[in-house]
Amino acid sequence: MAERERNRAAAPSPRRDTLLYLDGVTKSFDGFKAIDNLSLVLQRGEMRAIIGPNGAGKTTMMDIITGKTRPDAGEVYFAGETDLTRHDEAAIASMGIGRKFQKPTVFESHTVEDNLRLALAGSRSVFGALFHRRTSDERRRRDDILTATRLTHRRNARAADLSHGQKQWLEIAMLLAQDPQLLLIDEPVAGMTDAETEETARLLGEIAETRSVVVVEHDMHFVRALGVKVTCLHEGAVLAEGPLDAVSADPRVVEVYLGR
Ligand SMILES: Nc1ncnc2c1ncn2[C@@H]1O[C@H](COP(=O)(O)OP(=O)(O)OP(=O)(O)O)[C@@H](O)[C@H]1O
Numbered sequence: 008m009a010e011r012e013r014n015r016a017a018a019p020s021p022r023r024d025t026l027l028y029l030d031g032v033t034k035s036f037d038g039f040k041a042i043d044n045l046s047l048v049l050q051r052g053e054m055r056a057i058i059g060p061n062g063a064g065k066t067t068m069m070d071i072i073t074g075k076t077r078p079d080a081g082e083v084y085f086a087g088e089t090d091l092t093r094h095d096e097a098a099i100a101s102m103g104i105g106r107k108f109q110k111p112t113v114f115e116s117h118t119v120e121d122n123l124r125l126a127l128a129g130s131r132s133v134f135g136a137l138f139h140r141r142t143s144d145e146r147r148r149r150d151d152i153l154t155a156t157r158l159t160h161r162r163n164a165r166a167a168d169l170s171h172g173q174k175q176w177l178e179i180a181m182l183l184a185q186d187p188q189l190l191l192i193d194e195p196v197a198g199m200t201d202a203e204t205e206e207t208a209r210l211l212g213e214i215a216e217t218r219s220v221v222v223v224e225h226d227m228h229f230v231r232a233l234g235v236k237v238t239c240l241h242e243g244a245v246l247a248e249g250p251l252d253a254v255s256a257d258p259r260v261v262e263v264y265l266g267r
Contacts, residue, residue, distance in 0.1 A: 020087070027085060028087070029048070029068075029071075029072075029084075031082065040242075041243055042071065043244045044081075045064070045240075045243060047238060049221065052216075052217075053219050053220075054220040056238070059263075060263055063240040063241050065193075067243070069221075073100070074091060074095050074098070078092060086102075103187045105185045105189070109197060111171075111175055113177050118162065118165055119163070119166060120149065120163065122181060123152060123180055123181060126181035127149065148184075153180065156177065156180040157173075157176055158177060172204075175196075179195070188219060190214065190220045191221045192211070194225065195222065195224065197226070204228065212233065215235075227255070227265070239260050241259075241264070247259065
């Protein structure tokens, strides 16, 4: 082992076993601190819900993790060792960080299955590279993803004919095609029916059995159904963090967010 490697292995590092590690992250736009000394740690296999008022910095935080925005200061590490501030968006996506924006961006005139086929073909995952030509494996992978996202019975439907909720699930399916280790999901249940919202909580819970998930959401019924640790952001920093009951009982959270 090279000396440098040995030193690194010996050095106790709080971030070594984490999947995502943000510490002291700051980002200003024209002198305004959108992110202000933000620290957030996600363990491998964890799902985390992020809440907070408009302008709290949730989107900017996701932009920093995915390489869309460079922080002015602070550490952003993936899987313990990879400094995300040194990589661009494409590199970060191919490392296994997938992002779903709020608005669905599926190909409306294509079927559900063709959308997924395109996503799998465009995927740079190891799986895709290894099994690209093996049709039976590809087919099985599509079947698995369609099952996971409750779309098996809609596989031949045009995306345009899906319900709003099903379009969101198709987006999640296309994200899964990239085989990400970490999924960042922005307001998945906005505009969904109550039944779709409940199903989305179950669906994400299942995904989080094998991957880590960060989900930004304002719908507190949904956040409760997720049953995971919650981080409330405010003015670019963590205001409160913990189980939903504790966070939602925090007077500061009530004042800036829930009480409104
Ligand atoms: N490119 C930019 N230029 C200037 N200001 C920006 C930029 N991006 C974000 N901001 C500002 O930074 C702050 C944080 O915005 P951000 O979108 O991250 O908040 P948010 O928590 O995602 O809000 P919402 O819940 O409304 O989506 C806001 O005051 C916003 O106006």
